Amino acid sequence: MLQHSADIHYTLNVSSLAGHTLDISLQINMPSKDGHELTLPAWIPGSYMIRDFAKNIVEISVQDAQGQPLSIHKLDKQTWKLPANSGPITVNYCVYAFDLSVRSAYVFDDFAFFNGTSTFLAIKEHREAPVLVTLIKPELAQCQHWRVATTLPLAKATQHHDFGDYCADNYNDLIDHPILMGNYDIVPFDVVTPIASTSLQQNAEHTCHFELILAGGHRSDTQRMAADLRKLCAHHFALFGDTPPVERYLFITMLTGKDFGGLEHMSSTALLYSRDDLPSTAQADHMPDGYRTFLSLCSHEFLHTWHVKRTKPAALQASTLSHEAYTPQLWIYEGFTSYYDDLSLTRSQVTNNESYLEVLGQTLTRLERNAGRFKQTVTASSFDAWTKFYQQDASAINNIVSYYVKGAVIALCLDLHIRAASQHTKSLDDVMRYLWQRHGKMDIGTPDDIIQHIVLNEMGLPLAAFLQDALNTTKELTVTELLHDFGVTLHKRPRIDASDVGGKPAPRVQKTQFGAAFKAADTGVLVTQVSENTPAYNAGLQVSDQLISLDDWQVSAANLLTIYNQYAPKTNVTVTVLRHQRLKHLSLTVDNALLDTIYLTVSDAQKLKNWLPESN
Template identity: 50%
Template sequence: MIRDFCKNIVKFDVFDANDESLPYEKLDKQSWRITPNSKIINITMLVYAYDLSVRSAYINDEYAFFNGTSLFLRCHGYSGRCSMTLALPDKKQDRWQIATSMPRDNSQSNKYVYLAQDYDELIDHPVLMGEFDIASFRAKGVDFKFVLTGKHKADVERICQDLVAVCEHHLALFDYNIPIDEYWFMTLLCEGGFGGLEHRASTVLQYARNELPTVRQRKTMPDGYRRFLSLCSHEFFHTWHVKRNKPDVFIQLDLSKEVYTEQLWIYEGFTSYVDDLSLVRSKLIEPESYLELLGQNLTRLSRNPGQFKQTVTESSFDAWTRFYQQDASAANNIVSYYAKGAEIALCLDLLIRQETHDEANLFKVMQLLWRQFGSINVGTQIDSINSTIKQHLNIDLGSFFQHALYSTKPLPTEELLRGAGIEVCFRSQCEPGDKGGKSAEKEARVGFGASYEDNSIGVKITQVLESSPAYEAELFVGDVLISVEQWQVSKSKLQSILDDHYDQQYLTMHVLRDGRLVQLNLPVHEAQKDIIYLQTRDPALRDNWLMRPNLS
């Protein structure tokens, strides 16, 4: 996606070695031409940096963080080595540190000088400067650094111990020609946030500080911490399965424009399958905890009407304009190549096991992909997965791939999970924001079909699903629903008010729409059973799938 980081350049000046101004011309939003000069050219820029995310640049009183894409100009036609010199603020010299996976120039003992082989490497080592805690650990010969910014109460010792298990799982899977000898987990703590971005020897994570475990929680696995470990697992897996294994069109990137591929479901989808599964394989969570996470992932797809409009290959191809620029209609019109790709990966894993009588699985395929493509810097084609399976495992899954990639018909997920000792169960939601994954004592009786948040009066509608009662009632995103059957609603009360009137044909709603009072009629339909949870029917079959070591 073109993020136009150049918009944050608020001052741009060019000088020669004697600090004399040099003339230049701005050619377009991100290009400058400087008058030819046989001597040194110095360019100074002032960059606005206040995007608290993993992708850009941000500075506050505690730390400064940036990706090279936000700060470093590229010299057209130059493909040689680059260096970076950092200077800490004078008033923070004693307290601030520097964290980056970029190799340091040890010959410059008194300066923070770092070296990169070329521009592509220069922008692939994010930099953190500031007050932070840093811990070290080692897994299968690789040194790791774990960094947490700002104040926190996290049990760093436990997190590092758990990360050893996750990292060893991935390193064991890709033990051929390991491409790193050092890796950094850099975590930007905040009040509430979530994100991760992979790099060749590091990842940047954004996470809510209060979701990390404290020493008092050492014997428990809070949901927020389980999610954090899954995020770490996801981004570290990208060290192979995105940064090295990648589509052929990503090998030589033109960073000035979007690059299109139908293959993103392979890379984000497979990684989204492995991230949670590796936690149970590493014995950090129990099988039932993993099944809860899998049920939540399947629920997200189940409640998404867009899965019947867009194929996973279309989702991949249109990622830059549709998936990364979503609006309130997204759930109705697109499918996530993360979620759908993960379901395809699940089905492939179980199908391969079934067809080879447990002699191979999806992990074996990913090992083969690493040896044949990523380890030698060769990109994959859309049919590389199927051809690898056919060539090395002697099974043909062509009909499955045609179905999974180029149609919107449901996948054989239920049947395949049944063969692994797992039953897929359905229920209606039990409360607003119900993520699924668990059974529930109480379920909604009346369907609504809209997402909402508390408002000063009533609730504000944030999303309306097609073919739902809210959609039929012509409820719009942005409407403020005040009452149902003359009863004032709130986020906590709306569903119970709907359920109290399950025996009526229509319910009268009063809505504020752009300052105007509107009366609507909500048809009363039984709540859809689109919440998924999984139950173990055969523990032996389940554990043979979940707990069996990776097949080499």
């Protein structure tokens, strides 16, 4: 238990549910002849976009130990200068918290959730100093049954995890423990893992205590969820083959009607998910798609406990969160994790191989439909995440590639290449363990060529050409051939309709392609995206056009593709759109549907065993 210091002491209270505000006081007991500088991060680790959290500070003031006001001077968008002081001073400020996401802070009548990056001002010259945090229970009728969920260490060994005092070794530790206050359900489970024995300790075990926190109301089968998560977490412990770096872990889950998100932390994750996609007891005999996605999300964020939170690029390791930290390595950290998140479900027997191949087919479909893969490399995508991936516009589908999706497919290819080149004695698992043992566990940031070093030098495998093409060019990956060598056949077909995500064969498909995404409008549809080299693009259709008719037949979101698919390829169609209050008539030539949808089948079950485990 940390013996906390009260030299830096934060007190936090939910001051208004209707106003969505947090009141924070920061007491500083360290005199400064030059005056302290206070700052709030511009971004949160794991989400590579400048978010300027300081913009949500709506009031700020300073007073001395006698309660007399002191001056405070704002230096830039996120930094304040305090006057010189010889004794304790207190900074009082109010944060507007109404961003329903895993990245910021959100206060409403069911719960309050916040990250430290949104709420705790840092003292620039004392970022390494220990801190004390007091969480005050709101004096509001709606909050009488509220409690606290966080992995912040308790300030007193006798205290329970509830409102009261918490502590952190330093500022970076403080902001890596999100906090939930409110009404919620707790689903506890433990995972016991054997650890390497020594001459002094035989048959040792490590027990990690987990809590699935469900806030926002639900009707789910919590026993099933605990059983499945236990298997997944045990798989990740076994993957790294070492004493786990956590003893207590929280899946902090905020449930809504339709939202989705996840963000990793040192010993917890914040999740945002649709309550209707969690499993009910009536679904005990099958795996609903929405629940499979939830388990994959949990798998992804928990794997980040090693692979991002501890093993990370050197550029991210050194960041103060005040400005962008550029790295071409995000394909390793998000891409590899995106490969393992689904793969772990079948490895742990939570799902079977058929289910995994369906999900993998959906991943391959997303990459196949992403024309931006011909323009941007996966390393460039990683480097430009700040301005391109996290700030996508309507042209993104044509100009950028996702380091999550392509990174996952590169991880798949690399795993299969390593297995084949090593005569099935090694795999990508060995790369993950090397990263953990030589970097994450040792707190050494990874260089940009770390994967090349491991595969080419440490493993001695002849994969230089593959890595060069996969990472630094836009050449197509040889997925079809690699999967074939492991007993899996890749099939391509046209999509059924706009909702078709791939992964399965189809009894019917579109015969023509349109090339534009759209949503319902009061009259016709509103174009939201146009893909290059498609009939819609070649006809001159633009984002924000209000498409009204095809050959004078009025269209809607429900019937546009039905009408369009009645035309034969090479037919010319007059498309009428409203653009900037002017009516325009465009000539569109119908074309054959693209084979842009992928599904996988097993052609050789014996070869498949060299990659995937036998399913139950």
